[in-house]
Amino acid sequence: MTIHIRQLTKTYKLGVERVHALAGVDLDITQNEFVAIMGASGSGKSTLMHILGCLDRPTTGSYDLNNKPMHKMGSAGLARVRNEEIGFIFQSFELLNRASALKNVMLPMIYSRKHWLTARSRAKRALERVNLADRIGHKPNQLSGGQRQRVAIARALVNEPSILLADEPTGNLDSTTTNEIIDLFKQLHDEGQTIVIVTHEEEVASHAQRIVRLRDGIVESDHPTAEDPIHRRWLAGAAAAAQEAADNTEPRPSQGHDTPATGASA
Numbered sequence: 001m002t003i004h005i006r007q008l009t010k011t012y013k014l015g016v017e018r019v020h021a022l023a024g025v026d027l028d029i030t031q032n033e034f035v036a037i038m039g040a041s042g043s044g045k046s047t048l049m050h051i052l053g054c055l056d057r058p059t060t061g062s063y064d065l066n067n068k069p070m071h072k073m074g075s076a077g078l079a080r081v082r083n084e085e086i087g088f089i090f091q092s093f094e095l096l097n098r099a100s101a102l103k104n105v106m107l108p109m110i111y112s113r114k115h116w117l118t119a120r121s122r123a124k125r126a127l128e129r130v131n132l133a134d135r136i137g138h139k140p141n142q143l144s145g146g147q148r149q150r151v152a153i154a155r156a157l158v159n160e161p162s163i164l165l166a167d168e169p170t171g172n173l174d175s176t177t178t179n180e181i182i183d184l185f186k187q188l189h190d191e192g193q194t195i196v197i198v199t200h201e202e203e204v205a206s207h208a209q210r211i212v213r214l215r216d217g218i219v220e221s222d223h224p225t226a227e228d229p230i231h232r233r234w235l236a237g238a239a240a241a242a243q244e245a246a247d248n249t250e251p252r253p254s255q256g257h258d259t260p261a262t263g264a265s266a
């Protein structure tokens with residue numbers, strides 16, 4: 001089991017106030033799964049992703065990553081796991097503006113004893129994987145939004161993580177660019193990558209194999225995408241809308257003066 005979570009809680013303290021961001025989450029994710037996490041704003045998606053990504057630790061409960069207990073690790077141990085096992089992608093890209101695409105992708109390897117000798121060639125290869133071989137010298141402000149997110153994905157992939165975590169990776173992108181990024185995730189999944197992605201768009205979730213919905217810090221539902229009731233309703237609505245659009249653009253026979261009757265001009 002890649003991810004094995006039991007009764008996970010996270011409570012934030014704000015002065016005397018307590019926010020129960022996660023209130024007892026159970027979740028298992030196996031190797032090479034492609035999972036979408038959905039849920040209303042404030043339901044705990046980012047909190048869960050941060051714990052999965054070893055950026056934060058739970059208040060109570062257990063989190064095993066590749067059979068190792070993350071909830072028992074100290075910050076140095078978590079930092080090492082983060083560097084070696086996790087690729088994290090943020091909505092806001094989080095790139096260094098003054099550094100080229102290549103330098104941005106090399107960053108995770110600065111601290112890696114295993115990789116620093118080959119950092120440059122590995123970074124180049126990661127940029128090739130996301131189809132940015134021709135942009136390695138560009139800085140973030142010389143790239144489009146989609147290209148910036150692809151640099152961030154290359155950076156997340158460069159240490160060959162066992163899981164790729166993406167928190168609303170298409171939240172700042174238009175629909176064409178969103179499709180481009182989703183295609184890239186599908187390609188990485190086909191190549192064997194385990195992927196967990198947070199999204200509020202059913203369209204994006206439709207490409208995942210499984211949808212986990214959070215509500216008030218617990219798992220409200222967990223279904224294969226094709227069996228998720230909310231997703232099925234959305235699919236039916238999308239199909240009806242597409243049909244209606246097709247009906248409206250189809251030329252009606254009575255208006256067919258542009259198309260001569262068969263044989264009339266022969």
Ligand SMILES: Nc1ncnc2c1ncn2[C@@H]1O[C@H](COP(=O)(O)OP(=O)(O)O)[C@@H](O)[C@H]1O
Nearest residue numbers: 012014019021040041042043044045046047048
């Ligand atoms: N650092 C924090 N300190 C206090 N409360 C937080 C913090 N981060 C998140 N929260 C609260 O925890 C809850 C879950 O937040 P979050 O995980 O960001 O939800 P989502 O990503 O689903 O929108 C929200 O009520 C939010 O206000």
Ligand SMILES: [Mg+2]
Nearest residue numbers: 045046047167
């Ligand atoms: Mg969030």
